[in-house]
Amino acid sequence: MKKTNYYALKLAFTYFFFATLWILFSDRVVTALATNLEMHELGQAFKGHFFVVVTSMMLWSLARKNNLALERASDIDSVTGLHSPSVFMRHVDTLLAPRDQQTSYVLVIIDIDGFTSLTNKLGFERTNHLLSDMAHAIEVSTLLDKLTSRVHADRFACLVALDGASDMALYIDRLHRECHRHLQRYEQQATCSIGVALFGPDGYDAATLMTAATRALNEAKKRKNTVTYHDMHLTEQAQKRRQLVSALRVAINNKEIEVVFQPQYRLTSGELSGLEVLARWTHETYGVVPPSTFITLAEEQGFCEDLTALVLEKAANQLRDSDLLGTVIQRVSVNISAVEFNSQSAIRRIDDYLKLNPEFARYLCLEITETAALDDILECARVVDILKRHGVAFSIDDFGVGYTSLGMFNRINVDEIKIDRSFIQSMETDSRAKAITAGIIDITKRLEINVVAEGVETATQLALLKSFGCEYVQGYYLGYPSTLSELKVAMPVRKVNANIDNS
Numbered sequence: 307m308k309k310t311n312y313y314a315l316k317l318a319f320t321y322f323f324f325a326t327l328w329i330l331f332s333d334r335v336v337t338a339l340a341t342n343l344e345m346h347e348l349g350q351a352f353k354g355h356f357f358v359v360v361t362s363m364m365l366w367s368l369a370r371k372n373n374l375a376l377e378r379a380s381d382i383d384s385v386t387g388l389h390s391p392s393v394f395m396r397h398v399d400t401l402l403a404p405r406d407q408q409t410s411y412v413l414v415i416i417d418i419d420g421f422t423s424l425t426n427k428l429g430f431e432r433t434n435h436l437l438s439d440m441a442h443a444i445e446v447s448t449l450l451d452k453l454t455s456r457v458h459a460d461r462f463a464c465l466v467a468l469d470g471a472s473d474m475a476l477y478i479d480r481l482h483r484e485c486h487r488h489l490q491r492y493e494q495q496a497t498c499s500i501g502v503a504l505f506g507p508d509g510y511d512a513a514t515l516m517t518a519a520t521r522a523l524n525e526a527k528k529r530k531n532t533v534t535y536h537d538m539h540l541t542e543q544a545q546k547r548r549q550l551v552s553a554l555r556v557a558i559n560n561k562e563i564e565v566v567f568q569p570q571y572r573l574t575s576g577e578l579s580g581l582e583v584l585a586r587w588t589h590e591t592y593g594v595v596p597p598s599t600f601i602t603l604a605e606e607q608g609f610c611e612d613l614t615a616l617v618l619e620k621a622a623n624q625l626r627d628s629d630l631l632g633t634v635i636q637r638v639s640v641n642i643s644a645v646e647f648n649s650q651s652a653i654r655r656i657d658d659y660l661k662l663n664p665e666f667a668r669y670l671c672l673e674i675t676e677t678a679a680l681d682d683i684l685e686c687a688r689v690v691d692i693l694k695r696h697g698v699a700f701s702i703d704d705f706g707v708g709y710t711s712l713g714m715f716n717r718i719n720v721d722e723i724k725i726d727r728s729f730i731q732s733m734e735t736d737s738r739a740k741a742i743t744a745g746i747i748d749i750t751k752r753l754e755i756n757v758v759a760e761g762v763e764t765a766t767q768l769a770l771l772k773s774f775g776c777e778y779v780q781g782y783y784l785g786y787p788s789t790l791s792e793l794k795v796a797m798p799v800r801k802v803n804a805n806i807d808n809s
């Protein structure tokens with residue numbers, strides 16, 4: 307039954323019930339209460355007025371209660387369960403009232419492209435399911451209570467809070483992909499467009515931000531399936547980023563990512579002990595893209611598994627061809643990203659690779675960052691044990707910058723730690739960095755874990771590390787990352803001790 311009918315019927319029934327009781331019993335009540343004839347006549351005369359007063363009050367209270375219930379019901383969109391635009395705007399304004407916010411807020415409007423033809427294809431009921439699904443997806447990804455709304459048939463608005471460190475473009479791209487994924491479950495060709503406005507530069511209240519985001523959305527709708535920021539500069543940046551992502555995908559598929567090798571030396575003997583494999587990408591239009599950029603993109607986009615497979619393949623092939631493996635070089639370190647290390651499918655792929663390449667696996671050392679290891683220490687220990695069955699070694703990279711717990715060494719069976727280069731580089735001027743470096747070397751030696759100092763750039767740093775008893779060193783002072791052929795040329799003449807002596 308419709309809510310309005312229900313409320314009207316409830317009102318009529320209550321009135322009917324009360325009036326019937328009144329007709330049946332009011333005379334009896336007056337007779338029972340009146341002690342003489344005069345009082346009886348007075349009671350009869352005012353009985354009608356009393357009835358009117360009581361029923362008026364009753365009707366007022368019922369009507370008010372019902373109106374409030376109807377109002378509450380109209381605050382909720384019956385299709386999606388989201389709050390109505392008016393509630394949304396009110397909440398946005400309340401949240402944004404203090405202007406000196408630390409959090410950066412963005413107002414996002416998401417609109418389905420070609421909604422009319424989509425509705426024709428899907429029909430009324432399936433379209434409603436789709437809208438409800440999209441609403442849920444958007445609501446989950448914004449995480450702010452009551453700050454998602456369906457503002458028009460196929461148009462959603464949401465307010466998103468980003469802390470300073472969050473990458474806005476990355477977040478919006480993820481939201482776009484998530485909405486796209488939901489749309490595709492209903493119709494393969496369906497897309498959506500997004501308009502974005504920023505609290506501050508684009509406005510300070512709900513109405514202004516909505517206008518700015520709608521303007522941005524109108525631009526996005528011209529091209530369809532795009533994200534547009536109200537600030538054109540941000541749109542350009544986001545576009546460049548997306549182009550770089552596609553170029554990276556192509557580069558990985560076409561095996562255009564190259565590898566270079568940075569030497570590691572045993573400090574006590576001065577001999578070359580191993581190589582770290584580092585990925586390099588030079589794009590014909592974008593030029594040299596630094597690893598800090600493309601590794602981060604690969605991590606965000608889920609390309610890391612393919613990238614690691616490519617790096618392993620290239621490094622193994624080049625080393626095999628050079629005849630260095632097992633002779634001059636006893637260890638090859640490859641970086642594994644934290645994202646990969648925490649993904650079951652990625653680990654399975656590395657496991658398969660090691661199974662198929664036992665000759666390379668025995669020289670391999672997998673470097674994982676300290677933060678990856680600390681994410682879920684028990685799971686990490688399990689993965690390390692699985693992969694170690696193939697004879698690979700494990701190294702904790704960038705050691706000292708995460709929230710290290712020494713208890714980690716009890717749980718994870720690591721072979722090596724690499725002291726983060728920030729400690730090595732400030733050792734000469736910062737006595738704390740010096741003490742920490744010496745302390746890390748001391749502890750790891752007692753635990754019989756190899757220690758590598760990375761980022762060694764000066765003879766003084768090298769001498770200090772030697773005095774602390776550091777076993778292995780790596781850094782520009784000893785050798786830049788280079789191709790194997792370049793390394794081969796430098797190898798016979800480069801020895802760590804010679805470098806110390808020369809300084």
Ligand code: C2E
Nearest residue numbers: 584585597598601617641642643761762763781782783787
């Ligand atoms: P990382 O694993 O800490 O690698 C060492 C980085 O320090 C390299 O930067 C190297 O060129 C640089 N480096 C070496 N010696 C010195 C020095 O004396 N001074 C200074 N300032 N820097 C030095 P690169 O090649 O730019 O790589 C940056 C990061 O990108 C790496 O840090 C690693 O986390 C990541 N990376 C590189 N290749 C790969 C890869 O194949 N897979 C993954 N997952 N990550 C990679």
Ligand code: CA
Nearest residue numbers: 582641673703
């Ligand atoms: Ca590394």
Ligand code: CA
Nearest residue numbers: 703704724760
């Ligand atoms: Ca490192």
